[in-house]
Amino acid sequence: MQTNFSLTALADAHVSESEKILRACVHCGFCTATCPTYLLLGDEADSPRGRIYLIKDMLEEEKPATPQVVEHIDRCLTCLSCMTTCPSGVHYMHLVDHARAHIARTYTRPLPDRLLRGMLAKVLPFPGRLRLALRVATVSRPIRKWLANLPGGAQLAAMIELSSSFKRRRPTRRLPGATVDRPRGRVALLSGCAQQVLGQNINEAAIRLLTRHGIEVVQPIDEGCCGALVQHLGYESRALDAARHNVDVWTREIENGGLDAIVVTTSGCGTVIKDYGFLLRNDNAYAQKAARISALARDITEFLHELPLQDGVRTTGQVVAYHSACSMQHGQQVRDQPKSLLRRMGFVVREVPEGHICCGSAGTYNVLQPEIANRLRARKVTNIEKVKPQIIASGNLGCITQIGAGTRIPVVHTVELVDWAMGGPLPDVLEGCLG
């Protein structure tokens, strides 16, 4: 597509990168067909092509974001389904990241929105604060309907609603790593911020799986949030700080003992860690180190898939609907490994119709855009239930929470099932379900 940037604008590294992305777009419109918000709303401005066009104008004209542009960019789930569809190779993710940073710089959000976003950015990446917030949410449950009527209250109510879906999961403390005799490999396992509070059983299962296969697991004590959350909220410099911090932490591990991989059990985080090399490309002190970290990042299913895997020891055969998180299938283009692992363990894996469409979780999206998120969840649950599964498996805590709030069918992480099949404990949510 033709672009019209001034030479001074192009001197900025972000702008010149976005210009390259825009030049690749031919405006063919294929992306509209697989965009969840366009499917629901039918408005070009709520499609990737429309958003790209609005971003193009905003950046070319070097103008502040308008409330209209912000509304349509905010509605984007960042599911990246458009990137899977795009034949022209348009890197929408980098373009929309740039747009969000531009919005954060040039647009003042209404106060309730500012407070909510600020709170999400200050709470979710910090396990201690998140634990406290969950307690507040539990006691606020009775007043959530009243809250929903206040300005910005719909989002608070959505948060309280979501928190209730954790009731069957045990809040726990962060895990230490695990050593093995004569290890055949050594990996760092990302603790995850929300996950260590809400889904510690996931990493427990991952550690059992890895050590069972002779892999030593390290969990550096000072590792922080991957930065995905603040990045999607538009806090660019905080995201870069988070990236630099973790690059340092993992580089230290590489230098003291070596790492074969940085294993991630939350695909939303994996997408961003794999992008550290790009995010820090203009930072001379970090570019090289960050690229090395990104090259080492693996989803747990990618890593397991490359190992000579032990056989399962339990009677399986249960029908599992595999829900591929958008960050998994679109962000990381990891598609077959999770299903193949489950099949290898003897589960009957069913593909979910319309599997490329987001469940509405999308990081903090289900809090910030509850109406669209709820419609997407309903659509997803209907599609999942069509294949009549006994269990739903997914590789991302956000999706597990989102889908879990909309169905009675138990939702577990893929590695919890694989671990159970290999002799690990039965995931809590499956107790009494496998009959």
Next chain:
Amino acid sequence: MSKIRFTEPNREILARRDSIINDLTRLVDPAGLITSTDECRAYETDALTAYRKMPLAVVLPKTTEEVSAVLKYCHDTGVKVVPRGAGTSLAGGAIPSEDAVVLGLSKMNRVLAVNYDDRFIRVEAGVTNLSVTAVVAENGFFYAPDPSSQLACTIGGNIANNSGGAHCLKYGVTTNNLLGVRMVLIDGSIIDLGGDYLDSAGLDLLGLVVGSEGQLGIVTEATLRILKSAEGARPVLFGFPSCEGAGKAVADVIAAGIIPVAIEYMDKAAIEICEAFAKAGYPLDVEALLIVEVEGSDAEMDATLADITAIARANGATTVRESRSAIETAAIWKGRKSAFGATGRVADYLCMDGTVPTGKLSYVLAEISKIVQRHGLRVANVFHAGDGNMHPLILYNANDPSQQSKAEAAGDDILRLCVEVGGCLTGEHGVGIEKRDLMRYQFDDADLVQQIRVRAAFDPRWLLNTDKVFPLDFRCQG
């Protein structure tokens, strides 16, 4: 830039913008009325992005009744209307003008009825082409026309352009697969044409509506013929050391009376682009590639393929490779159907859409190379060879105004060539704004006047998709 002219907007309409918008708020749901500059901008162009015009406003109705109310209002107050499906037109068919309201069908995307006994499906016009097949596929049925943009393009747009696709060689184009429509005329009246069966009574007005590029009315619902899928289908790749050999092989297959489901052509430039995107296993050591798909029982496919292979070999084919799996078949078609978009990875392009007699393919291919070279540009050819529907992609740099005008001049020369050899300006993309001024090359004045009279019978005030199809200076003679 900009060889293509637009009419001056009607100042009186522009001056009334606020009151028009105010009136429209009473006619459509608020979520379906778009008026801010930023949001209207998303509708200022389609897939012919070299041209852009901001619309007066955009309406996205949810029902036929809303469409009717908007058209009646626009008719009564003299406001132009530009219909829009998914905005995938390569000919600028959905590009607005400043004094026009865009009427988009994207919110009308429901499936209304499926009838397997009588083999039809009834859908709203905003349903995408591919989702029609998706609805009926689980029962072994499909909808035949399959334009390459089928993932995104809408049935309404397909009807407006009489869209074809790779598999139309055997099954025909939209007009051969459409049974009926519900259409809103510019005065707001709602009419039904055709029915749930083939060949309805009376004048073939349905045939008139198909391909009328949104100038006779706005189709809001369509009844489509669905077909039972064949027992099996197999694409085969034939690689040729010369474009002429491949072109001659197509002509010979058609002349021999063999009708495969599809014969698609790619030249070397297109093969490289598509292979890089789809990893389909296209041969990279050939000058031209034909993707020929046959279908039916194994015996039927074997027999047809033997005949086609003999013809291909006689014309110098050096590679003959059948798809060995469903995954490979999907990749072969994904590469072909994404060809235009994938070209965006290497250059901007203008996509031509001329149709020529298959016997002239080799000659026309050679001439296209010469034309494009003469203008100092490059070309990639990827098209529906079986029915002679050519899509030369003229590669250029959109940020270089001189290349833009060279590309357009080369495109005009190619389309003139198509007409000279007995073909036509457009196979399936429509005339839009792109080929409007070449219409005189295809038709003489008497022909054009006759077409304009038909158009005027439906839209006497000339309000529907006004700046398209007919040369701008011609309409007053109608």
